[in-house]
Amino acid sequence: MTGLADARVSGPEMMDKAEPLLQALINDDDWLPEPFATPHPEHYCQYLLHCDPLERFSLVSFVWMPGQCTPIHDHRTWGLIGLLHGQERCTEYEHSADGDSLVEKGARLIGPGDIDRVSPWERDIHRVENSGNSVAISIHLYGANIGTRERFFYDAGGKACTFISGYTGNVAPNLWA
Secondary structure, eight states, X not given: OHHHHHHTOOHHHHHHHHHHHHHHXXXXXXXXXXXXXXXXXXXXXXXXXXXXXXXXXXXXXXXXXXXXXXXXXXXXXXXXXXXXXXXXXEEEEEEOTTXXXXXXXXXXXXXXXXXXEEBTTBSOSEEEEEOSSXXXXXXXXXXXXXXXXXXXXXXXXXXXXXXXXXXXXXXXXXXXX
């Protein structure tokens, strides 16, 4: 990933070239240390696994109990989401014709080994939930330090509200240092 970031390829090209790297990572499910695969009973967890020193990309594990979900949100950067365990449902939204609300576009299920994409140029406004009956773990690769990036969540009426997600816990590892 550092080599791709150094090459300064465009976002869409970066996603295409980074996807096989994420696929190789999610094809093997015994590398993720337990502290970064532990769910919380009340909310999903977002654990930082690696952040490029220049914050050009970050790798994060998301751990979800059944039924846990995000608010409707965006990323303001590209992202690849690979599923290690369980099942996630991603519901997409778009702005209504008048721009005053959000309209549901559809949903898709993501299972182990699947990779989904989000970016400002495709499918960026969405809600994700663990739609299965066991813990779900997904690995997210983003084109920024996603935990420090200002972005938007959307209220029930579609109004954008800024937020910074942060990370779960105080541990900021660099598993590949």
